[in-house]
Amino acid sequence: MAKSQKVISIPKPPASAYNKNRPVSELLWMQVEHLAAVVKKDIDDDTRARKVTIDEERRAIRTEGEASDFIKKYTAVLHPDGARKSPTRSSKSARKKPARSSRR
Amino acid sequence: MAAKDIKHIVTLMMENRSFDHMLGGLKLKGINGLTGNESNPDSNGQQVKVEPLAAYQGQLDPDPDHHFPGVNLQLYGNGGPPGVPTMDGFVRSYFEERRDVNHSHKIMYYFPPERIPILTGLAQNYAVFNGWFSSIPGPTLCNRAFAHYGSSFGQVGMNLFYLNVPYLSIYERMVKAGRTAKLYYFDQQSSSLEVVNLLKNQPKLFGLYEDFLTDCKKNRLPDYCFVEPNYSDHESDGGGELLASDQHPDHHVLAGEAFIASIYNAIRNNPNLWNNTLLLITYDEHGGIYDHQPPPDCTPDVPFEASAEATGTGVPFKFDRLGVRVPAILVSPWIKKGSVIPGPEDPVNGRVFEHASIPATVMKAFQLNDDKRSPREKNANTFIDFVTDTLRPDNDCLKFK
Numbered sequence: 001m002a003k004s005q006k007v008i009s010i011p012k013p014p015a016s017a018y019n020k021n022r023p024v025s026e027l028l029w030m031q032v033e034h035l036a037a038v039v040k041k042d043i044d045d046d047t048r049a050r051k052v053t054i055d056e057e058r059r060a061i062r063t064e065g066e067a068s069d070f071i072k073k074y075t076a077v078l079h080p081d082g083a084r085k086s087p088t089r090s091s092k093s094a095r096k097k098p099a100r101s102s103r104r
Numbered sequence: 105m106a107a108k109d110i111k112h113i114v115t116l117m118m119e120n121r122s123f124d125h126m127l128g129g130l131k132l133k134g135i136n137g138l139t140g141n142e143s144n145p146d147s148n149g150q151q152v153k154v155e156p157l158a159a160y161q162g163q164l165d166p167d168p169d170h171h172f173p174g175v176n177l178q179l180y181g182n183g184g185p186p187g188v189p190t191m192d193g194f195v196r197s198y199f200e201e202r203r204d205v206n207h208s209h210k211i212m213y214y215f216p217p218e219r220i221p222i223l224t225g226l227a228q229n230y231a232v233f234n235g236w237f238s239s240i241p242g243p244t245l246c247n248r249a250f251a252h253y254g255s256s257f258g259q260v261g262m263n264l265f266y267l268n269v270p271y272l273s274i275y276e277r278m279v280k281a282g283r284t285a286k287l288y289y290f291d292q293q294s295s296s297l298e299v300v301n302l303l304k305n306q307p308k309l310f311g312l313y314e315d316f317l318t319d320c321k322k323n324r325l326p327d328y329c330f331v332e333p334n335y336s337d338h339e340s341d342g343g344g345e346l347l348a349s350d351q352h353p354d355h356h357v358l359a360g361e362a363f364i365a366s367i368y369n370a371i372r373n374n375p376n377l378w379n380n381t382l383l384l385i386t387y388d389e390h391g392g393i394y395d396h397q398p399p400p401d402c403t404p405d406v407p408f409e410a411s412a413e414a415t416g417t418g419v420p421f422k423f424d425r426l427g428v429r430v431p432a433i434l435v436s437p438w439i440k441k442g443s444v445i446p447g448p449e450d451p452v453n454g455r456v457f458e459h460a461s462i463p464a465t466v467m468k469a470f471q472l473n474d475d476k477r478s479p480r481e482k483n484a485n486t487f488i489d490f491v492t493d494t495l496r497p498d499n500d501c502l503k504f505k
Contacts, residue, residue: 005499008225010365017161017356018345020337025167027119027244027297027352028336030262034299037265064348068293068338075295079307082292084314 020065028067032058035074107491110436110469111380115462116331116367117251118360119244119352120170120391123236123429128214128396129156130227134444136234142396144195144212145181146205152195154394158213164353166201168211168392172260173416174200175241175427178392179399185419189398197392212394215357222361222504223431226368226385228442229502231434231490235447236457237399238389238427239480247388247427248297250459251330254481256423258408260415266301271476273302274328274463275309281472284326285309288316290334290349297332320370320377328466333363353391365504368435372503382469382491383435384462390428399426400448400456403483423480426458437501438491445490460484 024032036058040051054074061067076083128138143151169175177197179189199208217224239250245264246256252273257266278285289296290313296303303310311319313334319325333350340346348355349363364385371377405423415421434445446454464484467474 005501005503006225006229007503007505008221010362010504011221011358012362013160013347013356013358015345017359018337018347020339020345022337022354025352026262030245031295031297031299031335035295038300038304064336065338068336071295071336072291072293075292075299075303078299078303079292079310081307082289082310082312084312 020063020068022064024061024064024067028064028071032061032067032070035071035078039074039077107469107488109380110382110488110491111327112325112377112382113328113466113469114325114331114367114371114381114383115251115329116333116364116383116385117248118333118364118385118387119335119350120389120393121351121387121431122390122393122395123397123431124154124395125158125214125390125393126220126223126431127227127232128154130217130224130232132228132232132442132444134234134446135232136397136447136449138214138396144192144394146195146208147199148205152209152212154212154214156214156216158215158219160357161354163210163213164393167353168198169201170243170389170392171416172242172421174392176417178428179241184417185425191396191398194392194394211392220357220361222365223433225502225504226364226433226435230436230439230441231443231445233432233434233445233447233457234449235397235429235445235454236386236432237429239459240423241399241425241427242389244388245297247459250480251462252298252302253478254460254463254484255405255408255478258410260410260421264300269301271478272474274466275302276306277472277474278328278466278470279309281470283328283470283472285328286311286326287330287332288313289332291340291346293338293346294332294334294336297335316367317370320374323374323376325377325381327470331367333360369504372501379437379495381436382488384432384487385435386432386459387430388459390430395429397429397448399428401425402456402458403479405478405480426456432457434487434490436491437496437498438494440492440494441496441500443490455485457485457487461486
């Protein structure tokens with residue numbers, strides 16, 4: 001008799017798990033810092049204004065969502081091939097939830 | 105079929121969970137998990153035992169310390185190297201984050217196996233390493249560097265800028281040898297943690313998670329690849345909510361479970377891949393969370409040495425001892441079901457692995473030669489030999505749905 005196959009259901013996190021307003025973690029902050037450093041390094045001295053803009057954007061980051069916006073913008077500079085639609089197949093919360101307005 | 109016939113190796117590296125936290129409650133023959141009697145003193149001197157009370161989210165906030173000085177306290181308590189780590193400073197270290205004695209006890213919590221069915225299922229059905237350690241008793245980036253380069257080039261922190269490094273990454277070595285290699289990051293909002301060197305200088309080595317799924321489906325998977333989870337909660341371009349799947353506290357652990365399952369399924373569901381692919385699932389470091397197994401000494405990463413100032417402990421570090429133990433599971437239909445690979449608890453047969461074992465194994469599996477490798481990588485144990493000569497029948501291999 002054929003052996004029955006073990007099948008495990010993939011668990012789903014609750015929608016309440018999502019919080020793009022979580023304060024930015026050190027890990028994301030380092031990503032931000034590294035991206036800012038490498039992008040600025042490639043900018044000529046005569047475009048100092050752009051460097052200042054990057055620094056202003058960087059300093060304004062407080063939340064995970066804001067960090068991910070910055071990371072997206074400057075990852076696209078380093079890796080233009082990756083600039084396409086975000087995946088939607090996994091790690092997606094169960095329902096759309098309004099973003100929280102407060103910053104932590 | 106045997107080890108020499110493995111055509112693809114895939115590494116999935118998650119974030120910041122210790123072995124005991126994720127797998128310590130698992131009952132498998134030979135596993136070096138928890139007995140339930142392990143304890144640490146809290147800041148009042150009361151002994152705090154491990155308990156199966158780990159929560160998916162909301163428990164390890166603020167983030168436990170996992171910088172070099174914090175890990176030093178976790179490993180040695182009030183002492184310090186040299187000597188065997190006492191593993192009794194975890195609660196006192198976590199107390200420093202919130203100055204709340206009760207909250208500090210949560211660093212001893214672990215998951216009952218049924219609460220994390222994906223990792224548990226993989227551990228029960230394939231091979232668990234009893235002795236896989238993070239490469240450095242420190243944070244994320246220096247540890248991940250060992251998986252990419254076999255060295256962190258003397259760094260023990262998060263600020264890696266890779267100037268004039270003496271070793272190529274494993275991906276560059278593969279390409280140089282005519283092989284294919286890739287790093288897949290989740291999406292551009294999450295990006296890679298290999299920004300400064302590889303993403304900046306070698307963008308052609310990168311793809312997205314979506315590409316990984318497509319490459320698996322269309323038989324285009326590179327010989328070697330490294331997969332990064334989603335590091336942040338963020339909106340997709342279509343406005344949907346994407347949960348961080350890295351399992352870094354305080355991200356939801358089940359989102360990581362679903363991500364691990366998706367990587368497994370992408371390989372498992374293509375018969376052309378499943379029979380010739382080796383998947384390693386591991387974690388970069390312990391994230392400050394308790395593990396009972398003292399990390400062993402290792403080959404020093406000569407010529408590198410972190411200064412007393414860089415370590416923050418007042419003592420220099422020669423990269424001659426490993427960081428805290430992390431989960432590591434080896435997956436393939438050629439792996440014996442329910443295997444436990446002995447570690448330092450078995451002085452006769454035990455073998456110690458660390459992240460430098462990853463490039464070392466890839467080099468060995470694809471028969472690459474490059475003498476310009478770190479002493480740590482050259483001396484690292486490799487894991488290709490756990491591939492047996494016996495292919496398990498398809499219906500003996502786990503499925504996730």
